[in-house]
Amino acid sequence: MIKVFEINKPLDMHLHLRDNDMLQLVGPLTSNTFSGALVMPNLVPPVTTKEALLSYKQRILEACKEDDFTPYMTLFFQNNYSFEFLNDIKDEIIGIKLYPAGITTNSETGVSSMDIEVLRPTLENMSKLGIPLCIHGETNGFVMDREKEFMPIYESIAKAFPNLKIIMEHITTKDAVELLDKYSNLYATVTLHHLLITLDDVAGGMLDPHLFCKPIAKRPEDRTALLNTALKSHPKLMFGSDSAPHPKHRKECCGCAAGVFTSPIALQVLVELFEKHNALENLNSFVSGNAQKIYGLNLKDKIVRLVKKDFTVPAIYEYKNEKVVPMYAGQTLSWSIDSIL
Numbered sequence: 001m002i003k004v005f006e007i008n009k010p011l012d013m014h015l016h017l018r019d020n021d022m023l024q025l026v027g028p029l030t031s032n033t034f035s036g037a038l039v040m041p042n043l044v045p046p047v048t049t050k051e052a053l054l055s056y057k058q059r060i061l062e063a064c065k066e067d068d069f070t071p072y073m074t075l076f077f078q079n080n081y082s083f084e085f086l087n088d089i090k091d092e093i094i095g096i097k098l099y100p101a102g103i104t105t106n107s108e109t110g111v112s113s114m115d116i117e118v119l120r121p122t123l124e125n126m127s128k129l130g131i132p133l134c135i136h137g138e139t140n141g142f143v144m145d146r147e148k149e150f151m152p153i154y155e156s157i158a159k160a161f162p163n164l165k166i167i168m169e170h171i172t173t174k175d176a177v178e179l180l181d182k183y184s185n186l187y188a189t190v191t192l193h194h195l196l197i198t199l200d201d202v203a204g205g206m207l208d209p210h211l212f213c214k215p216i217a218k219r220p221e222d223r224t225a226l227l228n229t230a231l232k233s234h235p236k237l238m239f240g241s242d243s244a245p246h247p248k249h250r251k252e253c254c255g256c257a258a259g260v261f262t263s264p265i266a267l268q269v270l271v272e273l274f275e276k277h278n279a280l281e282n283l284n285s286f287v288s289g290n291a292q293k294i295y296g297l298n299l300k301d302k303i304v305r306l307v308k309k310d311f312t313v314p315a316i317y318e319y320k321n322e323k324v325v326p327m328y329a330g331q332t333l334s335w336s337i338d339s340i341l
């Protein structure tokens with residue numbers, strides 16, 4: 001008997017869709033199977049105006065027009081967003097994304113200080129207006145300690161703004177997992193790859209540029225903490241792939257760009273992983289229910305039926321001159337997408 005598993009309204013709460021031909025290429029690879037996704041604003045230049053935000057949303061909708069798909073837009077954090085500006089844009093966004101300057105891809109114009117007094121004007125306005133804050137939480141310390149060193153900053157913001165929803169994006173450490181339960185206004189996303197890999201997979205043998213991302217994958221005990229928290233579908237943890245496509249020549253080179261491209265394999269691998277750990281009954285809340293509750297989303301059904309049947313991951317995805325290599329390129333997964341109802 002063929003095994004079947006259904007996911008209803010899958011949501012990807014941390015996604016990079018890029019722009020232009022890359023958007024044309026990767027957009028449908030998410031919108032095919034996901035009901036919606038939180039779209040990161042780190043374009044060049046970043047999305048900081050209502051005009052830029054609405055036109056980017058239109059380009060996404062156009063690229064994904066074959067599918068029933070909602071892009072949840074975000075604005076790139078700046079210290080000087082006025083109450084009037086945020087009040088005017090609040091219905092168009094799901095949150096605002098804060099990047100420390102230079103910490104990751106296209107974050108050069110992020111905040112240069114994480115001093116709470118410097119951030120206060122925008123954060124106060126966000127808190128009053130009920131706009132969630134998504135954060136790339138890393139310091140510029142030693143690469144393995146960057147997330148851990150950021151924990152006091154999360155704590156100080158959570159304490160100073162108890163009504164502000166704060167999402168620790170793409171957590172990679174057991175320290176971040178532990179912090180989740182300490183503050184009622186702290187939430188988190190976790191990627192697919194951080195549930196699966198450690199630094200060993202990136203650099204322990206032959207260097208694998210396709211697994212290089214920010215934050216870097218950590219220790220086995222960190223992966224275990226993340227995986228256990230996802231498998232039980234902790235209600236404050238959401239799936240956010242952080243699928244971050246870069247052109248093949250920007251990954252397979254000296255000075256490799258950070259980002260793992262996982263959109264086309266995310267649901268298949270999640271089912272494989274949750275099945276392996278006897279946790280399939282928690283997968284729908286991890287990949288949809290938790291995010292619906294945390295962000296207050298209301299979506300119509302989109303049932304993705306997966307079947308236990310081999311799926312060989314393409315070596316490359318291409319559109320015009322864009323080429324991007326997915327995680328597990330050329331490898332065979334045990335689950336495939338069967339149909340979308």
Ligand SMILES: NC(=O)N[C@@H](CC(=O)O)C(=O)O
Pocket residue numbers: 016042104105106136212213214215242244245258259260
């Ligand atoms: N995760 C990454 O390594 N890269 C992301 C940026 C980010 O999410 O930090 C990207 O935009 O390429």
Ligand SMILES: [Zn+2]
Pocket residue numbers: 104136169170214215
């Ligand atoms: Zn990030």
Ligand SMILES: [Zn+2]
Pocket residue numbers: 014015016040242244
């Ligand atoms: Zn990201």
